Amino acid sequence: MTPGRPRPILIDTDPSPDDAVAMLVALASPEDLEVLAVTTVAGNVPVHLTAKNARKALELARRTQTPVYAGAAAPLLRPLVTAEQVHGKTGFDGYDLPDPVTPLAAGFAPDAIVDLVMSRPPGEVTLCCLAPLTNIALAMAKEPRLAGHVREIVIMGGAFSEGGNITPAAEFNIYVDPEAAARVLGCGAHITMIPLDCTHQALTTPTRLEKLRGIGTPVAEAFYHLLKFNKIFDERKYGWVGGPLHDATVVAYLLAPEIFSGRKVNIEVECASPLTLGMTVVDWWSVTGRTPNVLFLRNVNADAYFDLVIGRLARL
Numbered sequence: 001m002t003p004g005r006p007r008p009i010l011i012d013t014d015p016s017p018d019d020a021v022a023m024l025v026a027l028a029s030p031e032d033l034e035v036l037a038v039t040t041v042a043g044n045v046p047v048h049l050t051a052k053n054a055r056k057a058l059e060l061a062r063r064t065q066t067p068v069y070a071g072a073a074a075p076l077l078r079p080l081v082t083a084e085q086v087h088g089k090t091g092f093d094g095y096d097l098p099d100p101v102t103p104l105a106a107g108f109a110p111d112a113i114v115d116l117v118m119s120r121p122p123g124e125v126t127l128c129c130l131a132p133l134t135n136i137a138l139a140m141a142k143e144p145r146l147a148g149h150v151r152e153i154v155i156m157g158g159a160f161s162e163g164g165n166i167t168p169a170a171e172f173n174i175y176v177d178p179e180a181a182a183r184v185l186g187c188g189a190h191i192t193m194i195p196l197d198c199t200h201q202a203l204t205t206p207t208r209l210e211k212l213r214g215i216g217t218p219v220a221e222a223f224y225h226l227l228k229f230n231k232i233f234d235e236r237k238y239g240w241v242g243g244p245l246h247d248a249t250v251v252a253y254l255l256a257p258e259i260f261s262g263r264k265v266n267i268e269v270e271c272a273s274p275l276t277l278g279m280t281v282v283d284w285w286s287v288t289g290r291t292p293n294v295l296f297l298r299n300v301n302a303d304a305y306f307d308l309v310i311g312r313l314a315r316l
């Protein structure tokens with residue numbers, strides 16, 4: 001990694017609006033981040049829709065030079081579970097964006113991940129994981145040296161004392177493909193995880209949404225409506241004012257790590273129990289003696305986070 005050079009990243013994602021905010025904040029920050037590609041996977045909605053939504057967001061922001069690859073259509077071992085109840089049938093309900101005209105990049109996302117990481121020197125590329133970890137696990141299966149070659153893997157996923165959001169025990173991204181998550185958490189790379197404990201502090205309150213809308217650009221207007229649609233479900237579910245802006249925390253962490261805090265801990269993923277499938281078992285108090293494998297970010301300064309996100313979106 002050359003000092004002063006933007007940090008190369010890959011964004012693996014299943015857009016819904018909070019994923020798209022993460023992508024656009026990264027693309028609006030070329031002095032800090034170089035987005036090599038966006039890779040999409042089945043998650044919030046099926047993969048043909050996540051691949052479409054990623055390109056919708058890039059076209060809205062006029063950043064179509066970033067290649068978008070489509071990846072896995074289903075988890076490694078299990079049938080796909082989606083989240084249309086939160087994001088609507090398209091994954092992007094709440095604001096009509098035109099169908100994209102930019103074609104998908106040729107190739108399968110896990111192959112592209114391997115090629116883009118391995119074509120660079122070791123310790124360069126950071127993987128930003130905003131979705132079930134199927135593509136990443138497949139890439140690691142194809143190229144076992146991948147984990148030793150990345151700089152860092154930053155994952156939005158998991159939960160500790162906050163409990164789950166898809167089952168009482170599990171967070172959605174980990175629950176959808178627990179075997180992939182277990183594979184990635186056990187890979188030996190430098191892994192940072194941003195769980196629900198953290199993202200549930202970062203709510204799209206009316207004041208923050210109005211500030212976003214106040215930018216007055218087409219990007220701001222679209223995300224004002226998309227995030228407003230999203231929070232209807234969350235507000236009903238949690239009884240909060242606003243919904244969590246989960247996935248943009250990953251990019252915010254790369255831009256401003258000082259607004260997050262956490263601890264290096266051991267985390268294992270439950271892959272067997274029907275009751276707690278996909279639970280991230282966080283050894284916060286180090287009671288097991290298992291080697292810490294994850295920097296687990298439990299807190300964020302939410303005002304600083306939204307200032308950063310809104311400030312960067314205002315550039316587009």
Ligand SMILES: [Ca+2]
Nearest residue numbers: 014019130131
């Ligand atoms: Ca996501």
